[in-house]
Amino acid sequence: MAIVMLLAGLVLPALGTARRKARETQCRNNVRQIGIAVVAYTTDHRDHLPVAARLGPEPLFGWQPLHTVLGPYLGEPRIHHCPEDRDPETALYPEFGTSYEWNTFVNGKLIDRASLHVVGLDIVAPILGDGEPFHAGGRRNYLYLDGRVSSSLEILIHDL
Numbered sequence: 001m002a003i004v005m006l007l008a009g010l011v012l013p014a015l016g017t018a019r020r021k022a023r024e025t026q027c028r029n030n031v032r033q034i035g036i037a038v039v040a041y042t043t044d045h046r047d048h049l050p051v052a053a054r055l056g057p058e059p060l061f062g063w064q065p066l067h068t069v070l071g072p073y074l075g076e077p078r079i080h081h082c083p084e085d086r087d088p089e090t091a092l093y094p095e096f097g098t099s100y101e102w103n104t105f106v107n108g109k110l111i112d113r114a115s116l117h118v119v120g121l122d123i124v125a126p127i128l129g130d131g132e133p134f135h136a137g138g139r140r141n142y143l144y145l146d147g148r149v150s151s152s153l154e155i156l157i158h159d160l
Contacts (some may be wrong), residue, residue, distance in 0.1 A: 020136060023083035027099075027130070028141050028149050030079045034066075034100065034128060035143045037073035042111045051107040055096050055131050066102040066128070082141075084134035092131045101131040111145065125155050 041050050050070065053063035067080040074080075082099035085091050093099045106127050126142035133140050139151045 027082040031141045031143045031149045037070045040073045052102045067098045103127045
């Protein structure tokens with residue numbers, strides 16, 4: 001019996017880690033699928049990115065949430081749910097229908113001109129990310145216009 005308990009003590013933490021990594025992978029895949037839907041949207045809207053609201057109780061300026069705007073491009077609404085978004089006190093999905101937050105600074109911009117130009121600098125930021133730091137170590141997944149999904153926030157700054 002002691003051997004079984006010892007083996008269970010060794011295996012259970014590894015199973016928990018494997019489950020957490022699987023949820024993180026699913027979240028990255030969800031973000032990537034949303035990115036594909038954004039590209040499909042721009043194809044149908046003369047290369048313009050969606051105009052969507054940030055997460056919040058009431059959308060600003062009457063903007064719709066991104067999951068509503070992209071509804072026709074994503075068949076499965078659960079793609080908008082990060083599997084790590086499950087803490088009853090901070091969960092976003094039950095309240096907003098999405099775990100992900102849209103970067104409103106790119107609203108309606110041409111897909112190839114979605115960077116921010118400030119004082120002679122070209123600033124490239126993510127267009128979408130986890131609404132909260134759901135993942136281990138307080139990390140989030142971020143989607144960039146080039147289709148890349150990263151678990152670290154990267155702001156690229158170029159001289160014009």
